[in-house]
Amino acid sequence: MKIEKLFTLTVMLGLLAALATACRSPQVVGAGASTPPAELVQPTYLYEVTRHLYRWYLDEAEVEQVTRQKQFVFWVRQLHPRLDPGDQSVLGEIVLPQLGLSLRVKKADYRIEELHTTVQSQTFKITQVTRLKVPDVAPANCTVVTLDMQEMVDYLFRTRSQRDYPDAALMDRMRVALRQELVREGVSNNAAGTEQIVHFSPLSPVANEVWVYWETGRKLLHFASDIDLANPAVWQQESLMVKVFDLDQQVVLSHEEAPGSNRFLTRHQVGRVLFNCLVLGQRVAVPARTPPIPPGP
């Protein structure tokens, strides 16, 4: 009799545990290989993704178009590309059908033997943003997540000026990397010999990138990596992760001016970067380099 009671109690506890788990992640619909990782369908994560798009990609026409609707819709799925042997990274896709945007996200987890470095992200980071015509209905292997539109709008409004800056350790690493870039770029004009003013864009928790406006050099620098920026290993390989855009040479009103070239940013893109660097960003003065002391006699 006691054994039967014990068995019943165990089964009930098991059922309660299963029910509690199900209640914590009610957004996930579907099962098996097509179910995306729970993190990807968490509202808090999708709010951050949308805030990143709001800051870096969306314009007012798109926002006006989508806010007329009651629900903000996401189609989420896990991707299964062929990865390198031993690579445990997880990739996913988030489609915002109302905006015609497709994002590829990645939670990296692999080792670079040559660098003796493990690339391991704490969360999914955006690796691609593409504007595409999306189908009218979600593909069968997608999980559909809907969030209340008004709550999303309120969140975006509330956080529109939120500034997330690097901590002191990361800032120090960025400063060192930046100085190397300035020296590299200043070879011809000796720019590194004087104090340089730069402006860092705020960081996003869902992207491994930071833009820097080099005011005195009239250039934009884009640092991006597959490795979390907080990982010191990133900054040991800074030459692998920076792109430089000369604001006097590489800005056009429209790509129509130089069709097919991958060299230019549009004025619109540059304006957005400058807003994030100058208005929301952090101004940093990089002191002049101390010239090396010549060896004594």
Next chain:
Amino acid sequence: MRTSLMPEVHRKADRRGEIPDFLGSHNPACANICAATGEPDVVQSSRTLSRRPGSLATGHRSPIADCCLLLTLLLLLMASASARAEAPFVQLDSPATTVGYLASLLINEVPFPGERGYESEADTRAAMLQILWVLDSRIHQIPPGYLQRHVAGVTSQDIIDIITGTGGRRQCEGFYRNASGQFVTDQRVQERIQNLLRIANSGGKPGHFAGLLNHAQGLARAYVKGGVQEADRYAGLKQVGPVRVTGHAYAWMTDVDANHPGGNFVTIPDNDDGSLGGNRFFTLKEVAK
């Protein structure tokens, strides 16, 4: 050697990303490394060593001579191991040559492990091949209704011109002709490649970095020698959504900025493998002939 590889390459390549390995098991570079390290000598020395203890025990040779022989063999073995450790896994052609310049572009435009957009070695290799096809299409696959300058920004049959473009309208950032007309790259391009080369040649065995650099160099050599045929995954593309397109790809841009190259370029969607190695590829809208 590379010419004889081509038919096999054609058979191996398919449109879904199975990229031919130009430096596989018959890799001449591997043969060079083996020759440099004296691999056969090491094997021979080991065999000799394994037989020698018997002769030492029988006393047919003086102990001093045997010691000298052993010492010599030991030194040879150490020298061989040292040479093997120092032999580079990758050697790139000079960027001052057409082959080296093309390889520099293929390397510069794709992500390596740890870089933004890196997915796998296979994905990066596929991106290199497709970039090569964009360049080739800008010379040899100009669609009806278009002039080459509409698509490539220049009128030329020279792959270098296709890469550098003309004047301020460079086609590939960091690649241009200097005032003397020489094709050159920005300093940072070569710095990155040198860094990749250093990483690739470090460690005890070739890894992803070496594989990717060798692949780029192999592609460039094969292309300059005889062209790469039948490996363009976009060749047969006729429709993108409601838009009739020409097939082939004619531009690529970094995917992360939701960029579009302007003109009649049409984004190749993911369903057609339009995103490779962190780059988005673009075909052309079909126009009246």
